[in-house]
Amino acid sequence: MVRGQVLSGEFGKILVRQKSDQALELGELLIAEAAEKKILLQVTGLIYGSQISQQNLELISGMKLENNLPLEFMDPKLRNYTLAVTKSLVSIESKKAAMAKTLPHFFGEVRDVTKEDLSFLTKPKTPLFIGKLRSGSKTLDMDIFLEGSDVFAHHILIAATTGRGKSNLTSCMLWDTTTKDFCGILVLDPHDEYYGRNKLGLKDHPRRENVVYYTPFNAPPGAKTLKINLRTIRPAHFNGVVDWSDPQQQALNAFYKQFGNEWIESIVLEKPLSKGMDFYEGTLAVVKRRLLALLDLEFDGQQLYDKGVFALNAGETTINDICNELESAKTVIVDTSGFQSSTEILIGSLITHEIFRRYKKCKTDGSLAQKPVISVILEEAPRVLGKEVLEKGPNIFSTIAREGRKFKVGLTAITQLPSLIPREILANINTKIILGIEMAPERQAIIESAAQDLSEDNRTIASLDIGEAIVTSNFARFAMPIKIPLFEEFTKESRRGKETTISSFTGVKLG
Amino acid sequence: MKFAHLADCHIGSWRDPKLRHISTEAFARAIDICIEKEVDFILIAGDLFQTSLPAIEQLKGAVEKLKELKDQGIPVYIIAGSHDFSPSGKTMLDVLESAGLFINVAQGSVEDKQLRLNFTIDPKTGAKITGLLGKRAGLDRLYYEQLARENLEEEDGYKIFMFHAALEEFKPKDLEKAVVHPLSLLPRRFNYYAGGHVHYVKQFDKKEEGFGMIAYPGPLFPNSFKELEDLQRGGFYIVEDDRIEWHPIQIYNVHSISLECNHKTAEEVREMLLDEIKDKEFNDTIVTIRLSGTLEAGKPSDINFKDIFTMLYDKSAYFVMKNTAALTTKEFEEIKIEAKNTEEIEDALIREHLGQIKMDNLSVEKEKELVKALVRALSIEKEEGERQADFEERIRKEVKGNEFLE
Incomplete structure (x- = not known):
């Protein structure tokens, strides 16, 4: 017409x-x-x-x-x-x-525009569904896929003001990737919304064996209680989590060097360091106090007790288990809703350090090609990628933002405030899914770092309605307007026909 | 209320004639302690036997002690474990239960496609006991997933849940790759969770949110070379009013020798071993010798273990065993084979070593087929409950039935 x-x-x-x-x-x-x-x-x-x-x-x-x-x-x-x-x-x-x-x-x-005109938009080998093509406010019957393995490795930014559909988009993406074997996704979920403990969520996925849910509280049947053994923590895991002074950092390193994986217990129990490794009493007291608070430990003067997720006797294999699950292309959701931000970041840091280490090793021994790409979903990303945080030194997330693509480890950063993320990092994020953003400085930060020229799209971005988005990516031909389906609608079809295998319960005396 | 919690007795696990009686003896020792301590009842959380149809000799010993408990009026509550459960239903546990020697508490009904477990109530104490059996490779997970929980969780009184599975959150590094269940699969609000299957002693005094005390007593006696090294002995719990105490069972002392043999010759290793044992006594002791590393010269088979074993037995060792699986030699050349599957690797290795069997009229081609037929025949596994003699006979028949092995 x-x-x-x-x-x-x-x-x-x-x-x-x-x-x-x-x-x-x-x-x-x-x-x-x-x-x-x-x-x-x-x-x-x-x-x-x-x-x-x-x-x-x-x-x-x-x-x-x-x-x-x-x-x-x-x-x-x-x-x-x-x-x-x-x-x-x-x-x-x-x-x-x-x-x-x-x-x-x-x-x-x-x-x-007709479907025929857009026949160049073919389904890639590792398809990541992001929505349906949109023309203005009209949704076209055309699914949009990006090359998932590339897009995840080169990082994704999801930017929007509250209420514009970030969570809905993430839920749809997770639902889609849970059936795919080219990627493993780690979700640090501060709102405990993706598993769907009390609503529709990934627990309802027909391939729910590919969804692993860790929660510290009242784990529903089949979910895992999050326990992380204290001995799996190293001083480097605190980078970007806690702002240690130089002497405090040196004290951590000295204890780790001398006591190995028992370094935290050694600090709390005030074990003496070797001669020549002297620290002020006050420094050690502060380190001890901060560790006790951060790790939710209690010391009664004689014995150390764990009160939270960081355990003395449990969770020895949790970090490895999570990494194994990610390497098996599963979706791992860690419910961090009950934690302080620093605890959540520490947990993310522990997992991400290990997965990054493993994939670096795979690159060295030539086995990386067989591994799925891994993406870490970070809500409120400026907490670890913000200018203020990074001024104090790099952390594992900024390292991944810079180097991760070489090792098939990427970030999916979600934020309302992209302007808080340094330009250099924004530029490294090669796919940006832009939902409605009302604040001009935030739009500007995105426009300036987009893969395609969005200089004329300022008003368009401001006018995006709920669920409408623009996708700009190095792996797309143009900045694509999309409409993200409602999660309930999107999952309706695949939720149908889910059958449970009923066991015969052999070995149980049935009366 | 005072009760004992045993698990993983694995009666019949050791096959060597000198060790065969140990598991039965450990069981007898544990039962004697239970009687002496006047427990109200005994829980056995799976794997009472090594197989579903244990040999008569071991069965007799176990039955004698179970009968003694029955005579003393001490009830025994069990669940089947991954070893003594049989998918065919043919298990000695059923026979012994029919004889009234114990009660299998894995009982229930299926309602609305869910498994609804019943409680077995101990008549003396009123303790309410239920549980689920363990199956190999975590196949019991479906049972937990389809378990009706409300009736279990809402029941009042002192409740015990018996299970035979490792728990994700508490598994040690050794079990990292094992099939395990998350804690959340267990029903909540039980006072005591009597665990089995995990062969290390573990109890969680600090109760997990919604759960009572979770405990694994470990085996009554170590069941493998590595367990002998790691555990040295077995034991069980006696629980009294929420106080839990582990009672060790020491049938023999265990002394473990572990040597790293890098850059040593076979003769030097022998000398190291002799040095290791010369000033020690080994009265009634099981001695384990583990060697690892790469020998500078000679093969592992060149190490004269005969001298060492003789010396140990002269020093009154009860039994000596060695493990050289991690000991290699520089004298073996590394063979690199490009193959897609096990069969191709076997073929390549057989080809590599052809010509070593000296027999009249044995062509290279025939030798290759002969070796392949032998590999096939010897890879037959013993069936569940099959007697050793029947198993050997079956292999003999397989060998005889093969034209290359006639």
């Missing part, structure tokens, strides 16, 4: 006159023919046009308003109209897309 006509403009700002019976929308996708190619256009702005001068328009308006005169325009469809400012996204030729480098035909017709 003809929607308008190209009439003027320049590359990047092509003006299209809207056909009078049509209503173009911001973000809408259109097709304009150019020689043997088609050019995919996107509406980035809408303005009024009129053959009548502005002065006359204002006069006519005044006469209608003030004198209530029944004035009519002559040929109103011809004289007054809407102009759409568009930009070319790609040029399409023989089902292949390339960067657009030409203008569409002058006075050429502009029409709706």
Whole structure:
């Protein structure tokens, strides 16, 4: 259907006159023919046009308003109209897309985009579903997939103001990846929302054997109680978690060097260090106090007791178990809802350190190609990737942001405030899923670091409704407008027909 | 209330004639202690026997002690473990239960596709006991997943849950790759969780949220070379009013020697071993010798163990055993084989070593087939409950039935 006509403009700002019976929308996708190619256009702005001068328009308006005169325009469809400012996204030729480098035909017709036009958007080998293609506010019947193994390794940023659908998007992505064997996903879940303890969630997945849920409290049947043995913690795990002074950091290292994996107990029990390794009493007292508080331990002067997730006698294999599960392409959800932020980050740090170490080793011995890519989902990412945090020194998450892609370990950073993440790190995040963002500085931070040119999309981003998003990625041909389905709708089909194997209970005397 | 908690007795586990009686003896010793301590009842949390159909000799010893308990009026409550459970239902546990020697507490009914367990109430104490059997490779997990929990959790009184499985949260590093269950699969609000299957002693005094005391007594006697090294002895718990005490069972002393043999010759290793034992006495002691590393010269078989064993037996050792699985030699060349499956690797290795069997009229091709047939025949495994003699006869028949092995 003809929607308008190209009439003027320049590359990047092509003006299209809207056909009078049509209503173009911001973000809408259109097709304009150019020689043997088609050019995919996107509406980035809408303005009024009129053959009548502005002065006359204002006069006519005044006469209608003030004198209530029944004035009519002559040929109103011809004289007054809407102009759409568009930009070319790609040029399409023989089902292949390339960067657009030409203008569409002058006075050429502009029409709706069809499935046929977008046949270059094929399903990749390791498909990661992110939503359906959207043209303005219309959702097209076209699933959008990115190359999951690349996208996860090169990090993802999900940015949006509260209530715009970050959790819904993450839930849909997790539901999708749980059936895929190219990726293992670690979710640090501070709101305990993805497993769906009391609502629809990943526990309802037809392949729920691929979902592992760790929770410190009241684990539902089949879930694992989160216990981490104290002896699996090393001083480096605290980087980015606790801001130690230099002497405190040195004390940690000295105890670790002397007592190995019993270093925390040794600090608490005030075991003496070798000669020459002297620290002020006050320094050691502060370190001890902070460790007790952070790890939720209690010391009665004689014996050490664990009160929380960090255990003296349990959880010896938890970190390894989680890493094994991730290496088996499972989705591992760690419920961190009951923890302070620092505890949550420490747990994330412990797991991520180990998985990164393993994958580095795999790279060295040549076995990395057989491993699934691993992504760590970080809510409120500036807590570990923020400028303020990183000024105090790097942590495992910033290391992964910089080097992870070489080792198939990536981050999926979720935030409302992308501007708090340093530019260098934002630039390393090669896929950005942008949902509605109201604050201009946040939009600006994203636009400046996007894989595609979004300089004209500021208003479009501000106008994104709930569930609407723009995906910009090094692994996409253009910045794709998408609509993310509602999690309940998205999962409805696959939830159907789930059957439980009923055991015969051999060995139990049944009466 | 005072009760004993045993598990993993594995009666019949050791096959060597000198060790065969040990598991029965350990069981008898534990029962004697239970009687002496006047326990109200005894729990056996799986794997009373090594197999579902134990040999008569071991069975007799166990039955005698179970009968003694029955005569003393001390009830025994059991569940089957991964070793003495049989999917076919043919298990000696059923026979002994029919004889009234104990009660299998894994009882219930299926309602709305869920397993609803019943409580067995101890008549003297009123303790309410139930539990689930253990199956190999974690196959009992489905039972837990389909377990009706409400009736179990809401029941009042002193409740005991018996189970035969390792728990995810408490497994040691040694069991990292084992199939285990998360704690959350167990029903909550029981006073005591009598665990089996895990061969290390562990109790969790600090109760997990919603759970009572969880305890594993370990085996009554170590069941393997490594367990002898690690545990030295077995034991069981006696629980009285929430106080738990582990009672060791020491049938023989155990002395473990572990030597790292890198850069040593076979002769030097022999001397190291002799040095290790020369100033010691080994009265009634089981001695384990573990050697590891790479010998500089000579093969593991060149180490003259005869001298060492003789010396140990002269010093009154009860039994000596060695493990050289981790001992290699530089004299063996590394063989690199590119193969897709086990059969291809076997073929390549057989080809590599052809010509070593000296027999009349044995062509290289025939020798290859002969070796392959032998590998096949000797890879037959003993079936559950099969007697050793029947097993040997079956292998003999398999060998005889093969044209290359006639």
